[in-house]
Amino acid sequence: MSKLGDIIFFREHGVCPRWFCFTFDNRLRRLVQNPDRIIRPFVGAGDRVLDVGPGIGYFTIPIARRVGSGGRVIAADIQESMLRGIVRRAERAGVRGQIELYLSRPDEIYSGEPVDFILSFWMAHEVPRLDRFFRQLRAALKPAARFLLAEPKLHVSRAQFDGEIDLAQKAGLVLLERPAISLSHGALFGSGRVGTSGRFPADQREESPVSRKDDR
Ligand SMILES: C[S@@+](CC[C@H](N)C(=O)[O-])C[C@H]1O[C@@H](n2cnc3c(N)ncnc32)[C@H](O)[C@@H]1O
Numbered sequence: 001m002s003k004l005g006d007i008i009f010f011r012e013h014g015v016c017p018r019w020f021c022f023t024f025d026n027r028l029r030r031l032v033q034n035p036d037r038i039i040r041p042f043v044g045a046g047d048r049v050l051d052v053g054p055g056i057g058y059f060t061i062p063i064a065r066r067v068g069s070g071g072r073v074i075a076a077d078i079q080e081s082m083l084r085g086i087v088r089r090a091e092r093a094g095v096r097g098q099i100e101l102y103l104s105r106p107d108e109i110y111s112g113e114p115v116d117f118i119l120s121f122w123m124a125h126e127v128p129r130l131d132r133f134f135r136q137l138r139a140a141l142k143p144a145a146r147f148l149l150a151e152p153k154l155h156v157s158r159a160q161f162d163g164e165i166d167l168a169q170k171a172g173l174v175l176l177e178r179p180a181i182s183l184s185h186g187a188l189f190g191s192g193r194v195g196t197s198g199r200f201p202a203d204q205r206e207e208s209p210v211s212r213k214d215d216r
Contacts, residue, residue, distance in 0.1 A: 015079065018079060018082060021056050021082075024055075024058075024122070033182050035059050039062060040066070042119075042148060043116075046067065046068065046070040048073075048114075049067060050073075050076060051076070051118075053121070053122075054077055055077070055082050055123075057090065059119055059121055060086055060099060061086075065095055069097065071098060074099075075100070078104045080103060087101070100112075108136070109127075109133055111139075117145055117147070119150075120147070120148070120149050122151065122155075124149060125155055130164060130168075134173060135171045137171075137173075141191040141193075142191070145190075146176070147190075149165075149189065150181050150185065151184060152183060152184055153183055156185060161187075165187055174191070175189055176189060
């Protein structure tokens with residue numbers, strides 16, 4: 001679209017500002033993109049989950065409910081104002097105890113304990129060095145964990161998303177599926193390491209079982 005479109009939709013390397021969250025984190029979005037339904041196949045009680053670029057917690061709060069008191073969701077964002085927004089919401093929802101806050105840096109997204117599942121929803125296009133980003137996420141996955149990448153069709157073209165998948169694969173992640181997610185491009189990855197720790201079957205595949213044709 002036009003340059004104006006790029007400015008309005010923050011398509012050229014800006015990080016989404018806190019004030020802009022009301023445009024995508026609202027009741028209307030729930031009608032077309034139910035967060036519980038999206039995370040249900042990947043998150044269970046007791047899991048340790050990394051929500052990278054959580055904004056003010058559209059997915060963080062439902063994940064916290066789902067992991068329960070024995071699990072944790074780490075909300076890793078580069079903006080402290082987003083993390084503050086999550087705290088307010090989590091306290092209201094009674095799930096503050098399940099949430100760890102992590103203030104990322106552009107070159108250091110997360111370097112804590114490995115996790116069972118990583119969600120990167122509508123944020124990767126804001127990261128300048130995606131090669132480094134994917135390497136760090138892969139290192140944060142338990143061997144049999146999963147990583148779901150979703151990008152907004154409004155900001156990211158199909159070709160750009162294919163480019164992101166290539167970078168993820170070069171970082172060692174294994175493409176397992178291209179799940180259909182409304183308004184989004186979606187890709188599900190395994191860690192590419194053989195192992196049994198985590199809630200998914202051991203990821204033994206070295207080559208991607210998914211071809212580009214599968215993205216509808
Ligand atoms: C458009 S919001 C998406 C929020 C949320 N995932 C959702 O789907 O509602 C993008 C978020 O990614 C964060 N972000 C951008 N670059 C980041 C980075 N390098 N590390 C961590 N968070 C980042 C922004 O601060 C913002 O909170």
